[in-house]
Amino acid sequence: MSESFFKRGQPMTLAALAALCGASLENGDPADVVVDGIAALDTAGPRDIAFLENPKYGGLLAETRAGAVITSRRHRHLARAGLPLLMTAHPSAAFATVGRTLFPDALKPQRLTSPGISAQAHVSSSAVVEDDVTIEPFVVIADGVHVGSGTVISAGAMVGPGCHIGRDCSIGPGVSVQHALIGNRVILHPGVRIGQDGFGYTPDRNQLTKMVQIGRVIIQDDVEIGANSTVDRGAVRDTVIGEGTKIDNLVQVGHNVVIGRSCVIVGQVGIAGSVTLGNGVSVGGQTGFKGHVTVGDGAQIAAVSVVAGDVPAGARWGGMPARPVREWIREMATLTAIAKDRRGAERDDGNGNDA
Known part of the structure; x- marks a missing residue:
């Protein structure tokens, strides 16, 4: 090597x-x-x-x-x-x-300094930090935070008031965690943003009025979230990510989204607010979800798809808009054949001669 x-x-x-x-x-x-x-x-x-x-x-x-x-x-x-x-x-x-x-x-992200709590970190006196926790320089741990044993919080990370982080977690450099409860053995890669407010506005005469987002983010055990991904807190419900789910880099998870257990979500996926993904769902890269749709357990969504409606459990969908894969393939084959025939007709004047 x-x-x-x-x-x-x-x-x-x-x-x-x-x-x-x-x-x-x-x-x-x-x-x-x-x-x-x-x-x-x-x-x-x-x-x-x-x-x-x-x-x-x-x-x-x-x-x-x-x-x-x-x-x-x-x-x-x-x-x-x-x-x-x-x-x-x-x-x-x-x-x-x-x-x-x-x-x-x-x-998981490597520890940058020696074990223990750095003198250059700010840890609130009301925070509860269990034994064997590493908190690196320039970390901010706010009031009422609870950090479980074996967890490493890397340089420049921020954990907001009242948040709980479980045991043996890895919080990467520059991560921000707000309004969140995080389970055990969770990995957040550098630049992850957890718990900021979602994109919620309502028309009011000639302007947009911002709606408050007062929910939480619940991240269950053994979840891994890739670099620079974002998980918005809920509006009036919680945003939830089920145990064992793996999320790639550059993924957007909107407010009130519920993701089941053992899901796989590949890079550059965008999940709009109030989407529900069942257990064991797989989502290919650069796929977008319309708000309020439900995807059943075990469903597979092909890369570069747009999911605009509910997807049954166990289904394999793809395309724009997404539909059953076999149907999508047939439609693409038909369109290709029509386009080919039309190109041939445009080259021919109807008498076998070039137009």
Whole structure:
């Protein structure tokens, strides 16, 4: 692996890694080979482990210098002679397990200073800070805040009055938290904004009158929110993000939104106010949601879609406006064929001659 900001992990044998991630070594592959890093197939060295799941990159198995590769049995014939292979039905999941083990510090924003409370931080005398909390320079902890043990609040972050942050959380540099209750093991990456007022205005004669937003943000356990994403507080209800949900960078979550458990929301998604997403919903990047729509459990929304109406549980929708994927594909194929026929007609004068 090339030079990295993360130190190499504790060396592990292939036998230990195979047991860790539920993979199996091919007969004759050396179980005692030691690796301590992860890398891509084309940049890996002899002490790195790589993986192959997408057949698009299958040709690299013949050229890689990796110490070992995690892959599936359907790709083993592509490997160079002597390359140790860890076989599994789910290579990317196994590779993720190996990476988490070798580089646990890469799972959340790194601590910038020594443990403890910096003398350059402002912590209110009425705040409750449990043992083993790190509060870095220029952090502001306001009145009545409660911070659980094992939590790290990074430089320049702000936690507003009355907020609760659970245990073993990671609050990244420059994060602001207001009007919020946050569970355990939550990760907020740099620049995240939690609990600011939502975009609420009502027409009043020839002007817009701002509506107050007096709700909260509730973030349950094991949620991760990417850099520079925003979660508005509720208007008269709470904005809620369910446990285990993962939100990418640059996502906007409007007021009164309720997101269920174990959802995946990819970058540049915009969710307007009072939208409800069920449990296990997946949303592709650059998708927009109209206010007050409901998406059922387990639904999947394709990237670059516009969701303007309710989506049934388990459905796969996409397009602008979003509709069932098969219907969307048929419509696109029909429009393409019509456009092609029209272009042909415009080139022909009706007698077989060019117009």
